[in-house]
Amino acid sequence: EVQLVESGGGLVQPGRSMKLSCAASGFTFSDYYMAWVRQAPKKGLEWVASISYEGSSTYYGDSVKGRFTISRDNAKSTLYLQMNSLRSEDTATYYCARHRYLSFFDYWGQGVMVTVSS
Amino acid sequence: DIQMTQSPASLSASLEEIVTITCKASQGIDDYLSWYQQKPGKSPQLLIYDATSLADGVPSRFSGSRSGTQYSLKISRPQVDDSGIYYCLQSYSTPYTFGAGTKLELK
Numbered sequence: 001e002v003q004l005v006e007s008g009g010g011l012v013q014p015g016r017s018m019k020l021s022c023a024a025s026g027f028t029f030s031d032y033y034m035a036w037v038r039q040a041p042k043k044g045l046e047w048v049a050s051i052s053y054e055g056s057s058t059y060y061g062d063s064v065k066g067r068f069t070i071s072r073d074n075a076k077s078t079l080y081l082q083m084n085s086l087r088s089e090d091t092a093t094y095y096c097a098r099h100r101y102l103s104f105f106d107y108w109g110q111g112v113m114v115t116v117s118s
Numbered sequence: 119d120i121q122m123t124q125s126p127a128s129l130s131a132s133l134e135e136i137v138t139i140t141c142k143a144s145q146g147i148d149d150y151l152s153w154y155q156q157k158p159g160k161s162p163q164l165l166i167y168d169a170t171s172l173a174d175g176v177p178s179r180f181s182g183s184r185s186g187t188q189y190s191l192k193i194s195r196p197q198v199d200d201s202g203i204y205y206c207l208q209s210y211s212t213p214y215t216f217g218a219g220t221k222l223e224l225k
Contacts (some may be wrong), residue, residue: 105207
């Protein structure tokens with residue numbers, strides 16, 4: 001059974017950093033693109049970033065480019081999102097997702113909440 | 119950036135109806151279009167990918183189609199459990215963009 005479990009969220013002050021993790025199981029992690037998608041409270045879905053199988057290629061949404069870094073550790077079957085210079089508008093639930101063929105998201109984690117506030 | 123204009127924003131339907139939700143892309147996206155269902159407090163679930171392919175385990179009452187740059191999700195004889203918010207996603211080019219969502223209420 002495919003499982004994606006996010007961790008690392010919480011309350012953080014504006015301008016500070018936070019790192020999210022996503023532990024994957026139930027599939028060969030290194031065979032798949034992975035991604036982060038977020039959802040602000042009571043709002044719609046927003047794609048944040050994606051990463052290739054070996055991590056050599058990364059892709060970012062305009063609102064996080066230059067501030068967020070997606071990475072992966074295939075030996076640990078873990079996906080990461082390093083978030084720097086956080087803003088109040090980054091407040092959201094962050095979902096880890098398997099990004100099949102860099103096209104659709106076929107499995108999602110349960111999400112982790114990040115609140116950026118002083 | 120490719121804009122996905124999703125409509126309607128909300129709808130209320132009976133269990134006997136055929137429900138149709140549409141997403142119009144601002145340019146051609148070569149069927150790189152998927153649909154998701156999200157229930158309150160839950161993560162989204164994949165319904166349709168590549169515009170018309172049904173995801174594993176999704177009931178056959180869900181179907182997808184395309185006419186030009188307009189994509190449609192159809193639910194035939196919806197069930198009460200189909201209530202939720204539906205989103206389309208274009209993955210033709212970055213930044214990948216979702217539609218604004220359609221809130222479906224079954225009565």
